[in-house]
Amino acid sequence: MESTLAPLPPLPNLSAQLLAVSIIILQRTIRHNSITTTRPINQNYDFIVVGSGTSGSIVAGRLTENPNVTVLVLEAGGPQLITSDAPSHARQQVGSEIDWGYRTTSQYPNAGNALNGAQVVIPRGRIVGGSHNMNFMVYSRGNRRDFDNWANNYGATGFSYNEVLPYFLRSENNTDANIVNANPAYHSTQGPVVVRTPKNPDPVITMLKQVVESWGYPEADQNGPMQLGINFFQQTIFLNATRSTTASAFLEANNGRPNLQVLTRALVRRVLFNSTRDADGNLTAIGVEYEYNQTVYQVYANREVILSGGSINTPQILILSGIGPRDHLNQLGIQTQVDLPVGYNLKDHVYVQYDFEVLDMNLITSGIDWTLENMYRYFVNSAGPLSQFPLVFMYLNTPYNNETDWPDIQIDFNVDPVGNDLESLVAGYRPEEREGWRNYYRDHVGQRNRMGILCFHYRPHSEGRLTLNSTDPHDAPLLNTRYLTDPYDIASMVEVTRRALQMAHQPPFTRLLRLYQQPIPGCTLCSSGPIWQCDSYLECYARAVTSTVGHQVGTCKMGNGTDSVVDPRMRVRRVNRLRVVDGSIYPTITNGNTNVPCMMFGEYGASMIQQDNGL
Ligand SMILES: Cc1cc2nc3c(=O)[nH]c(=O)nc-3n(C[C@H](O)[C@H](O)[C@H](O)COP(=O)(O)OP(=O)(O)OC[C@H]3O[C@@H](n4cnc5c(N)ncnc54)[C@H](O)[C@@H]3O)c2cc1C
Incomplete structure (x- = not known):
């Protein structure tokens, strides 16, 4: 077990560090802020894209490659931030000012x-x-198999793996020659989104990976021909160590285009339609209504409106526009324009994390502290604790899954520094159990050597539904996710946590890690036997601290049947000139993190829009 770290150049004196850091922060802030258009908003654009997230940024970026096409992007949030750029601060973004702050x-x-x-x-x-x-x-x-399943069993014609692969490749700029050379047909080095392998991962996770490999577990490329195996996750991080979002790659990079405008802090309330229907009785989208600076505006699209508001907000906008299940629209007092199953088929991945202490602090290189040294290393050397968020993944099969080339569980290792404030650590728990959680965390507050072992069930059967609480576009939708309601899902969660805990209690893991000693409040350990054999505790734990990393998909399902909201060209059924291009169109959830298929939707959707408009 060994791990070597690349040496860094010496640090200059404090004033030189401060000056260099300040200049880079200023440059990056200016670049981010300049995305917000300063030009007046026209009455008409060729295309209006709602949302500048993963998919919407690609759609707008690709469409405006044609200088004759005008695009307005309306985004509810503000410009990108230096804090969320820093890879190590990924977890810190949850619950921050950039989070919509939803709950089930x-x-x-x-x-x-x-x-x-x-x-x-x-x-x-x-x-x-x-x-x-x-x-x-x-x-x-x-x-x-996820994509072949979409095409073969969900009516998503054109979405088999071989058909979507070119659209995955279109965005990818994979900078790891080993990964690319091992599976050249599965990777591209030509796209604008930089993909990297972690440069200086914490030695502890490198060592754990080596241990598992020494047990005969193969190294796998998560995007290659076979998922089963272990490796560092490839990540979307630029070579300067900032987060490589599609917004950076497709919007900020093309900010000078006269045919592209992005209006930030503009909340779209609803889609506008022509007052008359076409000969087939279909509606026609003509624009959107949005709020900006507490004033309501309308803007029109000559060609199409594209909803890319994500799996929670796109269905909200559709329902507010009268497109949704008739009974629900009636309940809300909204006139039904088109009766479609918007909001059904809400799928997500759940996980639970088990907390471990890393026994040797020297084995940690990640960190979240904005010290001057860390900032200099990050902003100037593109290195140091703030520059990374390395994760090791393992794909495995439960005994309930007989499709072994399509694994159903995943275990990840990742250093997860504990916050400095005990009260914030316990604030999310039920008030009556908070004292128990204080005791659980008390000895760990501020520790930088926590290791999270994350246990995911990646092919869940449970399915939820999104509805609206009211007709107020500011009101959060109701998300009844129905997590762990299917017996297979809870059995798989118990199984994945059993595997993780059993592994972590074997030497040489035990020389590196120690599980937090206390059971979590509300769950009781068995009186004898190891923790991983105590199914009642594992189940209680999974049902107690159930978490998600934002993989909600499927609420505007794509397909060719009456249970779908969009057709396989991403067009909203029975509505002309209205498409949905974002994670809400997943027919069912994939066995992987959900961002990259949203990138593929952006590329594929942009190309469909160009074809259908003769561009
Ligand atoms: C904490 C977390 C961790 C994750 N980790 C990973 C990971 O490591 N890898 C991975 O593959 N996936 C990950 N995911 C999931 C992945 O990021 C999402 O699946 C993906 O970003 C969704 O893309 P989208 O285009 O559908 O929506 P989004 O990227 O969410 O974009 C929607 C955009 O629309 C805007 N918007 C919404 N409503 C309106 C409105 N009414 N008016 C104007 N604008 C509006 C939003 O502000 C937002 O900018 C994670 C998600 C979260 C939250």
Whole structure:
């Protein structure tokens, strides 16, 4: 077990460090802020894109490659921030000013039982770059079987793996020659989104990876022909160590285009339609209504409106526009324009984290502290603790899964520094159990050597539904995710946590890590036997601290049946000139993190829009 770190150049004196850091912060802030248009908003554009997240940024960037096409992007959040650029601060973005701050409805007794109101936190980015600006930067497309499944069983014609692969490749600029050379057909070095392998991962996770490999577990490329195996996650991080969002790559990089305008802090309320229907009885979208500076405006699209507001907000906008299930629209008092199953098919990945102490502080190189030295290393050397968020993944199969080339569980290792304030650490838990959580965390407050072992179930059966609480566009939708309601899902969660804990209690893991000693409040350990054999505790734990990393998808399902909202060209059924291009169109969730398919939707959707408009 060994790990070597690349040496860094010597630090200059403090004033030189401060000056260099200040100049780079200023330059980057100016670059981010200049995305907000200073030009007046016209009455008409060829295309209006709602949302500048993962998919919307690509759609707008690709469409405006043609200088004759005008695009307005309306984004509810503000410009990108230096803080969310820093890879090590990925977790710190959850609950921050750039988070929409959603929560599920009560999931009691199936999930979130330890949390306030049994409501699981649903993080989503409200910022240029969208959720890509607060995600863990993992570049993982999913299993080829996911896409073949979409095409073969969900009516998503044109979305088999071989058909979508070119659109994955279009955005990718993979900078790891080993990865590219090992599977050249699966990677590209030509796209604008930089993909990297972590440069100086914490020695502890490198060592854990080596241990698992020494047990005969293969190294895998998560985007290659076979998922089963272990490796560092490839991540969307620029070579200067900042988060490589599609907004940086497709909007900021093209900010000088006269045919592209991005209006930030503009909240779209609804889609506007022609007052008459076409000969087939279909509606025609003509523009959108949005709020900016507390004033309501309307703007019109000559060609199309593209909704890229993400899996929570796109269905909200559709329902507010009268497109949704008739009974729900009636309940809200909204006139039904088109009766479609908007909001159904809400899918997500849940995980739980087990906390470990890393026994040797020297094995940690990640960190979240904005010290001058860390900032100099990050801003000037593109290195140091702030520059990285390395994760090791393992894909595995539970005994319940007999499709072994399509694994159903994942274990990740990642250093997760504990915050400095005990009260903030316990604030998310039920008030009556907070004292127990204080005891759980008390000895760990401020520790920089926590290791999270994250246990995911990646092919869940449970399915939820999004509805609206009211017709107020500012009101958060109701998210009844129904986590862990399917017996297979809870059995798989128990299984994945069993595997993780069993592994972590074997030498040489035990020489590197120690599980937090206390059981979590509300769950009781078995009186004998190792923790990983105590199914009642593992189940209680999974149902208590159920978490999600924002993989909600599917609420405007794509397909060719009456259960779909958009067709395989991403057009809203029975509506002309209105498309949805974002994570809400997943027919069902993939066995991978959900950002990269949203990038693929952006590329594929832009190309469909160009074709259908003769561009
Ligand atoms: C904490 C977290 C960690 C994650 N980690 C990973 C990971 O490591 N790898 C991975 O592959 N995936 C990850 N994901 C998921 C991934 O980031 C999302 O699947 C993806 O970003 C969704 O893209 P999207 O285009 O559908 O929506 P988004 O990127 O969320 O974009 C939607 C945009 O629309 C804007 N918007 C919404 N409503 C309106 C409105 N009414 N008017 C104007 N604008 C509006 C939003 O502000 C936002 O900018 C993570 C997500 C989160 C939250």
